[in-house]
Amino acid sequence: KIGHERWLEIVKAVHKAGIKTNATMLYGHIETIEERVDHLITLRQLQDETHGFSAFIPLAFHSENTKLAHIPPTTAVDDLKNVAAARLLLDNFDHIKAYWVMIGEKLAQVALSFGADDLDGTIIEERITHMAGAKSAKGLTKEQMEEMITKAGFEPVERDSFYNSINSS
Numbered sequence: 060k061i062g063h064e065r066w067l068e069i070v071k072a073v074h075k076a077g078i079k080t081n082a083t084m085l086y087g088h089i090e091t092i093e094e095r096v097d098h099l100i101t102l103r104q105l106q107d108e109t110h111g112f113s114a115f116i117p118l119a120f121h122s123e124n125t126k127l128a129h130i131p132p133t134t135a136v137d138d139l140k141n142v143a144a145a146r147l148l149l150d151n152f153d154h155i156k157a158y159w160v161m162i163g164e165k166l167a168q169v170a171l172s173f174g175a176d177d178l179d180g181t182i183i184e185e186r187i188t189h190m191a192g193a194k195s196a197k198g199l200t201k202e203q204m205e206e207m208i209t210k211a212g213f214e215p216v217e218r219d220s221f222y223n224s225i226n227s228s
Contacts, residue, residue, distance in 0.1 A: 067105065074111025079221070082112045082152070086141055087120035087133035095141070099148040106151045113222060114154035114177060117141040119161045138162045139173045146174025154222060159199070159207075168211035178204065 061069075073080060082102045086095055106112050119133040119141075145155050156177045157170030167178050199207070201217070208215040217225040 063101070067101070070105065070111070071109060074109035079111055079113045081114045081116055081156075082106075083116045083118050084141075084145075085118045085120055087137065088122070088127055088130055096144070096148070099145060103149055103151060106149070110151075112152055114156050115145050115149050115152045116156040116158055116179075117145055117161075118158065121161070133162075135162075135166050135169075138166055139170060142170045142175050143173045164199070164207055168207055171208070171211050171213055178208065 070080060082105075084095065084098050084102075090098075102112070102115065117138075119138055120127075120130070121132065122128050122130045142155060142157055145152075149155065154177050155175045156179055157167040157173075157175035159167035159178050162170065167175070171178070205215040219225055
């Protein structure tokens with residue numbers, strides 16, 4: 060695994076080449092709250108410099124079947140605080156995801172009211188996070204995603220990977 064300094068160099072080069080990326084933060088394992096904030100500030104500064112991030116995706120750590128299995132899962136409050144803090148600190152990011160695979164469908168719905176504007180998309184069969192203990196569905200259909208968003212009080216918009224709206228018929 061590369062260190063954060065090298066990662067920053069690589070991402071700057073990628074953004075300079077005109078390639079958009081997403082930024083993530085795995086949380087709920089060995090980091091402190093201060094380290095989470097530092098991570099967000101670093102991303103904010105890099106976004107100010109490159110304008111190359113499409114979205115920020117907070118990723119709740121799942122510990123089952125890992126060497127860190129003794130670490131308890133994140134709480135719903137912690138998950139929502141991360142989304143809200145990201146929305147406040149990363150005001151230069153157009154999109155904040157509440158990745159339903161990591162935090163579950165119901166909490167992802169709530170996260171839409173805490174600063175998230177994207178739930179990611181349909182997945183046929185997610186395996187990696189579920190091997191580490193995720194309890195969410197392994198996949199959702201387009202109709203299930205639309206219902207989830209509508210029931211949360213929002214209007215679903217189908218999009219492509221670049222956040223361009225797709226007119227569905």
